Amino acid sequence: MHIAVCIKQVPDSAQIRVHPVTNTIMRQGVPTIVNPYDLFALEEALRIKDRTGARITVLTMGPAQAEEALRKCLSLGADEAILVTDKVFSGADTLATSYVLAAALKTLDARTPVDLIFTGKQTIDGDTAQVGPGIAIRLGWQLLTYVSKIRELEPAARHIVVDRRAEGGVQVLKSALPAVVTMLEGSNELRFADMPGMFRAARQEVQRWNRDSIGVELAQVGLKGSPTVVAQVFGPRPKAVKALRIEGETPDAIAEAFVDKLFADHPHLEDAMLEHLELLGQQGVEP
Amino acid sequence: MSDSLDTAAKPIKKPKRVLPERFKSYKGVWVFIEHEHGHVHPVSWELLGKGRELADKLGVELAGVLLGGMGEAVRKLAEEAGAHGAELCYLAQHPVLEDYRNQPYTTGLTELVDTYQPEILLLGATTQGRDLAGSVATTLLTGLTADCTGLDIDPSDRSLLSSRPTFGGSLMCTIVNLATRPQMATVRPRVMAMPVRQPGRLPRVVEHGLKLDESAVVTKVLDFIPDARADKPQLPFADFIVAGGRGLAKPENFALVTRLASTIGAEVGASRPAVHAGWADVERQVGQSGKTVRPKLYIAAGISGAVQHRVGMEGADVIAGINPDPRAPIFDFANYALIGSAAELLPALERAFARRLAEARARRAQAAEETV
Ligand SMILES: Cc1cc2nc3c(=O)[nH]c(=O)nc-3n(C[C@H](O)[C@H](O)[C@H](O)COP(=O)(O)OP(=O)(O)OC[C@H]3O[C@@H](n4cnc5c(N)ncnc54)[C@H](O)[C@@H]3O)c2cc1C
Numbered sequence: 001m002h003i004a005v006c007i008k009q010v011p012d013s014a015q016i017r018v019h020p021v022t023n024t025i026m027r028q029g030v031p032t033i034v035n036p037y038d039l040f041a042l043e044e045a046l047r048i049k050d051r052t053g054a055r056i057t058v059l060t061m062g063p064a065q066a067e068e069a070l071r072k073c074l075s076l077g078a079d080e081a082i083l084v085t086d087k088v089f090s091g092a093d094t095l096a097t098s099y100v101l102a103a104a105l106k107t108l109d110a111r112t113p114v115d116l117i118f119t120g121k122q123t124i125d126g127d128t129a130q131v132g133p134g135i136a137i138r139l140g141w142q143l144l145t146y147v148s149k150i151r152e153l154e155p156a157a158r159h160i161v162v163d164r165r166a167e168g169g170v171q172v173l174k175s176a177l178p179a180v181v182t183m184l185e186g187s188n189e190l191r192f193a194d195m196p197g198m199f200r201a202a203r204q205e206v207q208r209w210n211r212d213s214i215g216v217e218l219a220q221v222g223l224k225g226s227p228t229v230v231a232q233v234f235g236p237r238p239k240a241v242k243a244l245r246i247e248g249e250t251p252d253a254i255a256e257a258f259v260d261k262l263f264a265d266h267p268h269l270e271d272a273m274l275e276h277l278e279l280l281g282q283q284g285v286e287p
Numbered sequence: 288m289s290d291s292l293d294t295a296a297k298p299i300k301k302p303k304r305v306l307p308e309r310f311k312s313y314k315g316v317w318v319f320i321e322h323e324h325g326h327v328h329p330v331s332w333e334l335l336g337k338g339r340e341l342a343d344k345l346g347v348e349l350a351g352v353l354l355g356g357m358g359e360a361v362r363k364l365a366e367e368a369g370a371h372g373a374e375l376c377y378l379a380q381h382p383v384l385e386d387y388r389n390q391p392y393t394t395g396l397t398e399l400v401d402t403y404q405p406e407i408l409l410l411g412a413t414t415q416g417r418d419l420a421g422s423v424a425t426t427l428l429t430g431l432t433a434d435c436t437g438l439d440i441d442p443s444d445r446s447l448l449s450s451r452p453t454f455g456g457s458l459m460c461t462i463v464n465l466a467t468r469p470q471m472a473t474v475r476p477r478v479m480a481m482p483v484r485q486p487g488r489l490p491r492v493v494e495h496g497l498k499l500d501e502s503a504v505v506t507k508v509l510d511f512i513p514d515a516r517a518d519k520p521q522l523p524f525a526d527f528i529v530a531g532g533r534g535l536a537k538p539e540n541f542a543l544v545t546r547l548a549s550t551i552g553a554e555v556g557a558s559r560p561a562v563h564a565g566w567a568d569v570e571r572q573v574g575q576s577g578k579t580v581r582p583k584l585y586i587a588a589g590i591s592g593a594v595q596h597r598v599g600m601e602g603a604d605v606i607a608g609i610n611p612d613p614r615a616p617i618f619d620f621a622n623y624a625l626i627g628s629a630a631e632l633l634p635a636l637e638r639a640f641a642r643r644l645a646e647a648r649a650r651r652a653q654a655a656e657e658t659v
C-alpha cells in the first residue's frame with residue numbers, strides 16, 4: 001500500500017496584516033505553516049500506516065523554502081518527501097497547479113505504484129477546494145471529496161468505503177482504488193512529532209523535482225497555464241453611513257431607546273418578530 | 288457585500304490575452320440547479336437571482352441546468368427554475384443520475400456545456416457544487432473562481448468579474464477568466480439575495496438525452512444518512528440572530544446571549560473565539576470559516592467586527608453592535624451602536640424587548656377584539 005499526501009506551505013494567515021494606509025499586504029516576517037487541513041489528511045494516512053504498514057510519500061509544489069513544510073511531515077512519520085519546484089511553476093492557479101501535481105504523481109506512480117492520494121479539504125490561502133478534484137480528473141482516478149471517515153480499506157480487493165459529507169446528510173460511498181480522497185478537518189485528533197521523529201526528519205533527504213523530472217508542457221504551467229488572474233485587490237471599507245449611536249444614562253435607558261428606535265425605523269420587524277415567536281410557541285419551543 | 292467594499296479604489300488590471308475564435312460564440316448565463324433527495328439547495332435560486340442581473344447586463348438568456356433521475360419530481364424543478372427567473376432550462380434525466388456522484392454528473396454537465404456553449408456557468412459553493420465545479424472546470428480546461436461573494440460584468444469586454452476574500456479574509460480580490468469559456472464560479476449560500484418567486488412563469492425546457500451506463504460508474508452509493516434536522520441550528524435561514532464574541536469574557540455572559548435570543552425568538556450565533564472557547568457549538572460560527580447569514584436583525588455582542596466575521600453577516604438587513612469601545616470596527620458597518628458592556632446591556636435589552644413585545648401583543652389582542 002502506497003499513499004501520497006499533497007500538502008502546501010501557507011502563510012499563517014492569522015498573522016497577516018494589512019497596511020492601514022497603503023492597503024497592501026504586509027507579508028514580511030509572516031511565519032509559514034503546513035496548511036492546517038493537510039495535516040488532517042496526513043494524519044489519516046499515518047493511521048493507515050499504523051494499521052497496515054503502508055508507505056507514505058508527501059509531496060508539494062512550491063518554492064525552495066517549502067522544504068521546511070515537508071520536513072515537518074517527515075517528522076510526523078511520512079517516509080519520503082518530494083518538493084516539486086521550478087521557477088516556471090510560479091503564478092499558477094488551480095488548473096495549472098493540478099496539472100503539475102498530477103504530472104508529479106504520475107511520475108511517482110510509475111516508480112512506486114500509488115493506491116491512494118490524500119489532499120486536504122482546502123488551503124487557507126487559496127481556499128478553493130479545487131486542486132483535489134483537479135488531480136483526480138487529470139489522473140482519471142475516482143474522486144471522493146469531503147470525506148469525514150474511511151470505513152473500509154481493502155488494498156487487496158482494491159476497494160474503499162467512505163463517509164462523504166453531502167448537503168443535508170452523509171453519503172456512504174463504495175469506490176475502487178486508485179482514488180483521490182479530500183479529507184475533512186477534525187476527523188482525527190492530530191499527533192505531535194516526537195524527538196526521534198524530528199531527528200530522523202532532519203537527516204532525511206527531500207527530493208527535488210523540476211519540469212524535466214515530471215515532463216510537463218510549458219504552456220500549461222505557471223502563469224501561462226492559468227486561465228484565471230487576479231485583476232484587483234482591495235480592502236473592506238466603512239459604509240458611507242456611520243452607525244447611529246444610541247444615547248442613554250444607564251444600560252436600561254440605552255436598551256429602551258434602542259428598542260423604540262429599532263421598531264420605529266423598521267416597523268415590519270415588530271410584526272415579523274411577533275409572528276415568529278407565535279410560530280415557535282405553536283411548535284412548543286420555549287419562548 | 289460588494290456595496291460596502293471600495294471596488295473603485297483600485298483599477299482593474301488585466302493582462303492582454305485574446306479569446307480564441309472557437310469561444311466567441313459562447314453565449315448565455317447558466318446556473319446549475321443543485322438538488323439532493325428532492326430538495327433544491329436554496330443557493331441555486333439565489334444564483335438565478337444574481338444570474339438574472341448578469342444576463343440582463345449582457346443582454347443574453349438565463350438558463351437553469353438540471354441533471355437528475357427519471358420521474359416527474361425532477362421535471363417539476365425546471366418549472367421552479369422558471370419561477371425564479373430562468374427563461375430556459377436544460378434538463379438531462381437518466382437513472383444513473385438518481386443520486387449525486389462525481390463521475391456521471393461531470394460527464395453530463397461537461398457534455399451540456401460542450402453542446403450548448405454558455406459564456407458563464409455558476410454553481411453553489413456547497414459540497415456538491417465544489418466537487419462538481421472543480422471536476423468540470425478541469426475537464427473543460429477552463430478557469431474557475433471558488434467561493435465568490437460578489438459577481439459583476441466588466442462592461443468594457445463583457446467578461447465576468449468574480450470577487451472573493453483572499454489572504455484568510457483580510458482582503459478581497461477580483462478574479463477574471465482571460466481566454467477560456469465558460470467563465471465558471473462557485474458562490475456561497477446566503478451571499479446573494481433570494482429572488483422573488485413568480486409562480487406560473489414557465490421556462491422553455493430543452494431536454495438532452497445523455498448516454499450513461501451504470502456499469503461504467505465505479506463509485507456506488509451504499510447509503511444516505513440525513514442530518515437530524517431538529518438538533519441542527521438553521522442559522523443561515525434565521526430571521527433574527529443574537530451573536531456573542533470574545534468580549535463576553537466568560538460562559539455565564541454568553542448565557543445572556545442565549546437568553547436574549549430566546550426572548551426575541553432568535554438563533555444564537557458566535558464569533559470564532561467564542562466557538563473556540565467552547566461557549567457555542569461550531570455549527571453556530573458566523574463568518575468566513577463558518578456560516579454566511581442574512582437575517583432581518585443581527586445583534587452582535589462583544590464582537591469586534593473583524594473582516595472574517597463581517598463577510599459572514601454583513602448581508603443582514605439591520606445590524607446592532609454592543610461594545611464598550613466606540614471605535615470597534617463593527618461600528619463601521621453596523622446600523623446601531625450600543626456603547627457599553629454586554630454583561631449589562633444584554634439583560635437590559637431582554638427587559639426592553641419583553642416589555643415592548645408584551646405591549647404589541649396587547650395592542651394586537653385589543654385590535655382583534657374591536658373588529659369582532
Ligand atoms: C483564516 C481565518 C478565518 C477566520 N474565520 C472566522 C470566522 O468564520 N468567524 C469569526 O468570527 N472569526 C473568524 N476569524 C477570526 C477573526 O479574524 C477574528 O479574530 C474574530 O472574528 C474576532 O472575534 P471577536 O470579535 O469575538 O473577538 P475580538 O476581536 O477579540 O473582539 C472582542 C470585542 O469585545 C469587546 N468587548 C470587550 N469587553 C466587552 C464587554 N464587556 N461587552 C461587550 N464587548 C466587549 C472589545 O472591545 C472587542 O471589540 C478567522 C481568522 C482567520 C485567520
Ligand SMILES: Nc1ncnc2c1ncn2[C@@H]1O[C@H](COP(=O)(O)O)[C@@H](O)[C@H]1O
Pocket residue numbers: 006007008035037038059060061062094097101118119120121122123124126127128129130131132
Ligand atoms: N501547491 C500545492 N502542492 C501540493 N498540494 C497542494 C498544493 N495546492 C493545493 N494542494 C492540495 O490541494 C488541496 C486543496 O487546495 P485548494 O484547492 O488550494 O483549496 C490542499 O489541501 C492540498 O492538499
